Amino acid sequence: MSNRGRKKGSNGERSREQLLTIATKQFANNGFYQTKISSIVKEAGLTQPTFYLYFKSKEAIFRELTTIFKSRLLSLTEDSLLDSGLKEEMIQEEIRGKLGAIFHFFNENPQLTQIGFFQSEDAANLKKSLAESICSNLLQEQREGYFQPHIKMDVVAEIIVGIMERLTISRLFTSMSEPEELAEQVVELLLFGMQVHR
Known part of the structure; x- marks a missing residue:
């Protein structure tokens, strides 16, 4: 199984949910334009490559x-x-x-x-x-x-x-x-x- 496949298992789903939770908080508090991918992943304790495994862009996670x-x-x-x-x-x-x-x-x-x-x-x-x-x-x-x-x-x-x-x-x-x-x-x-x- 590839690394990508492993990431998208149960740990991957937790990471994805964590990104959604943190993004929800940051968008609500700071607005779309002031929220950065770097600040989302920092608060989530994840990396930017991890973010891009699940979402193509800031617009994509906001749209979700x-x-x-x-x-x-x-x-x-x-x-x-x-x-x-x-x-x-x-x-x-x-x-x-x-x-x-x-x-x-x-x-x-x-x-x-x-x-x-x-x-x-x-x-x-x-x-x-x-x-x-x-x-x-x-x-x-x-x-x-x-x-x-x-x-x-x-x-x-x-x-x-x-x-x-x-x-x-x-x-x-x-x-x-x-x-x-x-x-x-x-x-x-x-x-x-x-x-x-x-």
């Missing part, structure tokens, strides 16, 4: 991190589709739990979120894809009779993405609110509004 973030976020969003036939009293609880899972993902992966949701040049396209996925769910749920038929779900989807984006910066990353608390507030607002019904 944004792909990981996008894949996980869109998977959570697809999974947030409500089951059919829910009783009315369960709808709020289900939505709160599914939105809370997304806020938990952001909260548990702040550096990856910083890269994928805010720093990446592809962040705008990601948010567009996120809104489309949310809209698709909402339209299906609207057909199930969960939501009022006259509401424009493409607008609601954009509102939800904007809320998620802003609250992640202002409340999650500052530790002012927990994911469940944010999910509860968002669901309360979207399902019941602000007006007092007399």
